[in-house]
Amino acid sequence: MNIFKYFGDIFGALKSLWGGMRVTGYYFVRPGKIVTQKYPENRKKLEMFERFKGEVIMIHDSNNQHTCTGCGICEINCPNGSIEIISNKITNAEGKSERIIDKHIYHLSMCTFCGLCIKTCPSKAIVWGQEFEHAVFDRQKLTKVLNHSDSSLKKETKKEIKEA
Amino acid sequence: MNFSIYDFTSFTKWIDNALNSSMSPGWAILVELVIIGIVFIAFYAVIGLYLVLAERKVCALIQNRLGPNRVGPIGMFQTIADLIKLLMKELIEIKHADKFLFNLAPFIVIIASFMAIAALPFAKGLHAIDLNIGIFYLFAVSSLGVIGILLSGWSSNSKYSLIGAIRSGAQVVSYELSVGLALLSVVIFSGTMQLSGIVESQANGWWIIKGHIPAIISFLIFLVASTAETNRGPFDLAEAESELTAGFHTEYSGIKFAFFFLAEYMNMFIVAAIAATVFLGGWMPFHIQGWEGMNNVMDYIPPFIWFFGKTIFVILVMMWFKWTFPRLRIDQLLTLEWKYLLPINLMNIVLIAFIVLMGWYIK
Numbered sequence: 424m425n426i427f428k429y430f431g432d433i434f435g436a437l438k439s440l441w442g443g444m445r446v447t448g449y450y451f452v453r454p455g456k457i458v459t460q461k462y463p464e465n466r467k468k469l470e471m472f473e474r475f476k477g478e479v480i481m482i483h484d485s486n487n488q489h490t491c492t493g494c495g496i497c498e499i500n501c502p503n504g505s506i507e508i509i510s511n512k513i514t515n516a517e518g519k520s521e522r523i524i525d526k527h528i529y530h531l532s533m534c535t536f537c538g539l540c541i542k543t544c545p546s547k548a549i550v551w552g553q554e555f556e557h558a559v560f561d562r563q564k565l566t567k568v569l570n571h572s573d574s575s576l577k578k579e580t581k582k583e584i585k586e587a
Numbered sequence: 588m589n590f591s592i593y594d595f596t597s598f599t600k601w602i603d604n605a606l607n608s609s610m611s612p613g614w615a616i617l618v619e620l621v622i623i624g625i626v627f628i629a630f631y632a633v634i635g636l637y638l639v640l641a642e643r644k645v646c647a648l649i650q651n652r653l654g655p656n657r658v659g660p661i662g663m664f665q666t667i668a669d670l671i672k673l674l675m676k677e678l679i680e681i682k683h684a685d686k687f688l689f690n691l692a693p694f695i696v697i698i699a700s701f702m703a704i705a706a707l708p709f710a711k712g713l714h715a716i717d718l719n720i721g722i723f724y725l726f727a728v729s730s731l732g733v734i735g736i737l738l739s740g741w742s743s744n745s746k747y748s749l750i751g752a753i754r755s756g757a758q759v760v761s762y763e764l765s766v767g768l769a770l771l772s773v774v775i776f777s778g779t780m781q782l783s784g785i786v787e788s789q790a791n792g793w794w795i796i797k798g799h800i801p802a803i804i805s806f807l808i809f810l811v812a813s814t815a816e817t818n819r820g821p822f823d824l825a826e827a828e829s830e831l832t833a834g835f836h837t838e839y840s841g842i843k844f845a846f847f848f849l850a851e852y853m854n855m856f857i858v859a860a861i862a863a864t865v866f867l868g869g870w871m872p873f874h875i876q877g878w879e880g881m882n883n884v885m886d887y888i889p890p891f892i893w894f895f896g897k898t899i900f901v902i903l904v905m906m907w908f909k910w911t912f913p914r915l916r917i918d919q920l921l922t923l924e925w926k927y928l929l930p931i932n933l934m935n936i937v938l939i940a941f942i943v944l945m946g947w948y949i950k
């Protein structure tokens with residue numbers, strides 16, 4: 424065994440071990456870096472992160488309007504059938520037949536939070552909500568209707584959707 | 588130098604005389620043994636519980652977590668709650684285990700650590716027993732614990748226990764050498780094996796300062812080797828949760844498991860206390876020769892504060908590298924000992940003998 428390699432190994436090892444200990448020592452003396460949240464105590468001012476996947480929600484504006492056209496792409500893309508869309512045909516003011524959603528049903532109990540529905544939604548109608556306290560005493564409550572009652576479709580040009 | 592204000596010799600002598608005057612010498616010794624036993628059991632309970640808590644807190648801080656914070660202020664009583672839980676758990680009987688050895692093993696492990704703690708000087712005169720071969724005695728009893736570990740692995744009749752015990756055996760037998768040789772370096776410096784004598788020899792400076800480079804090398808080797816000897820991370824492959832579930836104590840439950848757990852943490856305390864006593868001056872205050880004013884101020888700090896302060900420092904360093912480094916493989920572990928630590932240690936001993944012969948250290 425080469426004697427220089429032997430001592431080189433020892434000093435190299437000491438140097439790299441010290442490098443590791445510096446990192447852990449840095450965090451040890453800085454309690455300000457702690458990321459743990461004290462959850463039930465800070466429930467009032469708890470802020471979730473933007474990318475957090477709590478549940479699927481549908482955006483409604485102040486006029487109780489959403490952008491869901493009832494195309495059913497989310498329903499097709501859902502891998503385990505958590506989404507059901509019940510749509511209606513109505514005749515609009517110009518006399519043309521038009522499809523609108525009656526109920527956008529979301530089964531939270533079956534959702535795996537993969538996000539395929541949100542990724543594929545062409546009109547950006549559904550997004551991730553930040554709510555995460557989903558515990559209920561009746562599992563029927565986990566089946567949610569995402570569109571509010573008496574809501575209507577917001578007429579938008581395609582450009583507006585892309586900008587949004 | 589004036590240590591008389593914190594000298595416990597007269598206090599222990601007074602208890603001894605009082606007992607001897609009121610009963611026959613045989614009974615007096617028995618009563619003394621009982622008193623010391625109770626003191627150490629209480630000490631074990633407190634230190635063991637709070638070392639576990641300290642480990643969990645240190646680990647949490649290093650990993651940017653909070654650690655235990657629900658039971659009591661900042662989780663102060665978490666480990667007490669854990670102990671109550673362990674006491675109330677069922678002691679599971681293994682069908683094909685060797686019952687006698689299975690039940691004996693935890694006691695061997697914990698008795699070995701009790702025997703080691705008896706020799707430690709906590710302050711001047713505060714000694715359970717001051718052997719004139721204290722260091723030698725510590726080598727002897729610190730390797731007894733591995734018998735308990737091997738027995739527990741064998742008698743459990745489980746592959747995980749057996750693999751863990753065999754690994755632990757290989758590990759302790761190897762690293763025993765490095766621990767012994769690292770401590771011998773200070774025996775050469777101080778010229779005595781008596782622990783109180785070693786502490787007294789550090790009145791004008793600790794050996795890690797007086798012995799300069801070779802003493803620092805010995806100290807580092809002692810830290811590594813004693814961590815391995817107590818089966819702590821990064822050398823915890825005798826337990827290795829991720830591969831052996833819990834190694835040699837897989838089959839134990841309830842208070843028997845708690846004994847192994849307590850013994851592990853007490854062994855950590857003991858090796859840290861040995862490191863503090865031998866290299867960092869034990870209960871001896873920090874003295875610099877010639878600076879009489881500062882030395883006198885240091886003398887007013889009680890010796891057990893010095894002792895526990897140094898021990899806690901060493902424990903923190905051991906926890907620090909436990910939570911930094913990944914676990915070694917068994918061949919890496921043996922390579923580290925036989926190819927690196929042992930040759931360096933032997934060379935270091937020769938170097939120290941030469942330095943002591945020429946008088947090239949701070950006297």
